[in-house]
Amino acid sequence: MTDKTAADAHVEPRAEPQRAPRPSPGLIARMSRARPTKPGEIYGVPGHGNTLWLSAFSIGLFFFVWWGVTAIGWVKPLFIPPPMAIVTKFISIWNTGFTGTPFLEHLSISTFRVFSAFILACVIGLPLGLAMGMSPLMRGLFDPPIEFYRPIPPLAYLPLMIIWFGIGETSKILLIFLSVFAPIVLGARAGVKSAAIEQIHAAYSFGASRWQVMRYVIMPSAMPEILTAMRVGIGFGWTTLVAAEMVAATKGLGYMVLSASQFLQTPVVIMGIFVIAIIAFAFDLLMRFVERRVVPWKGRM
Amino acid sequence: MGLTIENVSVVFPAANGRPPVSALSEINLQIDDREFVVALGASGCGKSTLLNLIAGFLAPTSGELTLNGRRVEGPGADRAVVFQKHALLPWLNVIDNVAFGLQIQGISRAKRYETANKFVGLLGLDGFQKSPVYMLSGGMQQRVGIARALTCDPDVLLMDEPLGALDALTREKAQELILNIWDNTHKSIFFITHSVEEALFMGTKLVVMSPRPGRITHVFDLPFSRQFLDGQSAREVKAAPEFIRLREDVLKIIFADEEAAA
Numbered sequence: 001m002t003d004k005t006a007a008d009a010h011v012e013p014r015a016e017p018q019r020a021p022r023p024s025p026g027l028i029a030r031m032s033r034a035r036p037t038k039p040g041e042i043y044g045v046p047g048h049g050n051t052l053w054l055s056a057f058s059i060g061l062f063f064f065v066w067w068g069v070t071a072i073g074w075v076k077p078l079f080i081p082p083p084m085a086i087v088t089k090f091i092s093i094w095n096t097g098f099t100g101t102p103f104l105e106h107l108s109i110s111t112f113r114v115f116s117a118f119i120l121a122c123v124i125g126l127p128l129g130l131a132m133g134m135s136p137l138m139r140g141l142f143d144p145p146i147e148f149y150r151p152i153p154p155l156a157y158l159p160l161m162i163i164w165f166g167i168g169e170t171s172k173i174l175l176i177f178l179s180v181f182a183p184i185v186l187g188a189r190a191g192v193k194s195a196a197i198e199q200i201h202a203a204y205s206f207g208a209s210r211w212q213v214m215r216y217v218i219m220p221s222a223m224p225e226i227l228t229a230m231r232v233g234i235g236f237g238w239t240t241l242v243a244a245e246m247v248a249a250t251k252g253l254g255y256m257v258l259s260a261s262q263f264l265q266t267p268v269v270i271m272g273i274f275v276i277a278i279i280a281f282a283f284d285l286l287m288r289f290v291e292r293r294v295v296p297w298k299g300r301m
Numbered sequence: 302m303g304l305t306i307e308n309v310s311v312v313f314p315a316a317n318g319r320p321p322v323s324a325l326s327e328i329n330l331q332i333d334d335r336e337f338v339v340a341l342g343a344s345g346c347g348k349s350t351l352l353n354l355i356a357g358f359l360a361p362t363s364g365e366l367t368l369n370g371r372r373v374e375g376p377g378a379d380r381a382v383v384f385q386k387h388a389l390l391p392w393l394n395v396i397d398n399v400a401f402g403l404q405i406q407g408i409s410r411a412k413r414y415e416t417a418n419k420f421v422g423l424l425g426l427d428g429f430q431k432s433p434v435y436m437l438s439g440g441m442q443q444r445v446g447i448a449r450a451l452t453c454d455p456d457v458l459l460m461d462e463p464l465g466a467l468d469a470l471t472r473e474k475a476q477e478l479i480l481n482i483w484d485n486t487h488k489s490i491f492f493i494t495h496s497v498e499e500a501l502f503m504g505t506k507l508v509v510m511s512p513r514p515g516r517i518t519h520v521f522d523l524p525f526s527r528q529f530l531d532g533q534s535a536r537e538v539k540a541a542p543e544f545i546r547l548r549e550d551v552l553k554i555i556f557a558d559e560e561a562a563a
């Protein structure tokens with residue numbers, strides 16, 4: 001048999017025949033044309049390619065327009081303060097705190113709330129989702145409550161959380177937990193379907209028990225879906241943070257944003273938003289890294 | 302001893318408004334020890350259904366299968382399956398895929414690597430033990446699948462179009478490889494293919510099947526694989542007049558089936 005790996009299957013790019021010079025195609029045409037992505041993959045999956053520079057450009061453009069609009073004086077600083085005002089505000093809050101609490105404490109309490117809800121959701125949601133995927137009994141029992149509460153906005157059941165669990169940490173973490181829980185359960189449940197019937201049959205033909213099939217085939221093949229579900233889930237967690245810190249909070253990034261908005265401190269509001277976005281994004285990058293390490297085979301077989 | 306299939310029928314019950322399908326009707330087949338049985342037939346004639354029955358993934362609607370005197374009641378390590386594709390575990394590297402069956406059986410890591418390495422070598426995969434399987438070529442992946450099936454020392458190897466996805470050259474080499482392994486390991490093999498030439502070249506017994514209802518219409522005894530193993534080249538065997546004559550006869554039978562169906 002030939003021992004060619006994918007990388008050997010390299011095809012030379014087709015040479016253009018010599019012809020009279022023509023005006024080169026426009027930028028749009030060049031950008032939308034199918035292009036080599038990797039060696040051995042001349043016409044790759046549409047959507048391949050590095051977007052780093054474009055992303056940097058889009059971020060740069062955003063800040064430039066922001067700066068321009070405020071510098072010219074088109075919008076009042078009350079509505080959109082200039083970028084520098086945000087930085088100044090950040091430095092001052094970093095040094096002196098906000099409403100008497102150091103910035104890092106706001107940051108850590110919010111991070112603690114989101115991550116403890118996230119970890120709790122993973123610990124309960126992943127096994128439950130896998131069980132729901134594998135057993136009609138579990139699916140029958142748990143599908144209705146999850147599907148019932150899943151589309152309800154957390155703000156709608158926030159009052160109930162407070163009535164039932166008080167104004168302490170419990171109700172806050174529980175609210176975030178609920179918003180993270182549903183996507184994680186559904187992702188794990190969908191992941192169960194990832195294994196090919198041939199993989200399952202192969203395990204059975206070696207005498208595997210049902211449990212071994214789950215342990216050695218179903219669970220590993222569900223990993224890509226599970227990691228995606230975790231990414232989606234924690235996104236929901238950050239989304240719910242501000243709602244969770246709406247009532248009876250004295251600390252936290254959500255609290256900071258909300259109370260600043262009451263005093264029309266727009267720079268603090270925007271700064272809080274940025275801080276939340278940056279932490280969420282950093283964690284997402286970490287998850288993507290984990291994904292590349294844990295399931296490098298994702299979508300490749 | 303060997304595998305005995307007696308009066309086996311499979312009917313897939315009606316579902317979603319589709320009528321019931323008589324996938325196999327009154328199949329009788331004997332696969333002796335060290336026999337190489339090849340099944341050939343138009344698409345939908347029940348070849349995979351028959352293989353799934355032997356593997357134990359499916360229970361017959363009526364009739365009985367016995368392997369070495371014991372009734373087949375489910376999958377078991379005495380029968381190993383090589384699938385056409387999608388059956389390797391991409392999160393494991395080559396050696397762990399090959400050793401997968403032994404891992405299921407609770408063999409210690411050192412022991413199972415020892416056995417697996419033997420078959421990795423036999424299938425010409427030395428040096429690729431640590432490679433991820435998703436980076437291998439199709440032919441190499443198929444060899445990993447064969448090595449994996451061999452590690453648990455099954456009595457019967459079941460192969461459902463194992464070479465169907467390979468290019469012509471790789472395929473011919475793989476045919477020779479499988480024949481040599483069959484000769485050295487003394488397994489019985491049940492092998493499904495769509496290629497008449499492959500069927501004639503590899504089998505000691507050819508079973509031609511026909512659809513609606515799926516049944517065995519012809520059985521041929523084949524001398525060609527023996528000729529190859531006795532030293533003739535594959536090309537020589539496949540070009541011999543008797544080979545070509547039989548190939549045309551079998552093709553006629555299959556085309557007649559296709560036309561009757563159309």
Ligand SMILES: Nc1ncnc2c1ncn2[C@@H]1O[C@H](COP(=O)(O)OP(=O)(O)OP(=O)(O)O)[C@@H](O)[C@H]1O
Binds near residue numbers: 322345346
């Ligand atoms: N799970 C199933 N439910 C209902 N009908 C089925 C099922 N599996 C197979 N069949 C039907 O049984 C018949 C035989 O199918 P089978 O897969 O055994 O054919 P085959 O000979 O392997 O075909 P091919 O050469 O295309 O692989 C077909 O008509 C098919 O539609």
Ligand SMILES: [Mg+2]
Binds near residue numbers: 349350461
């Ligand atoms: Mg088939």
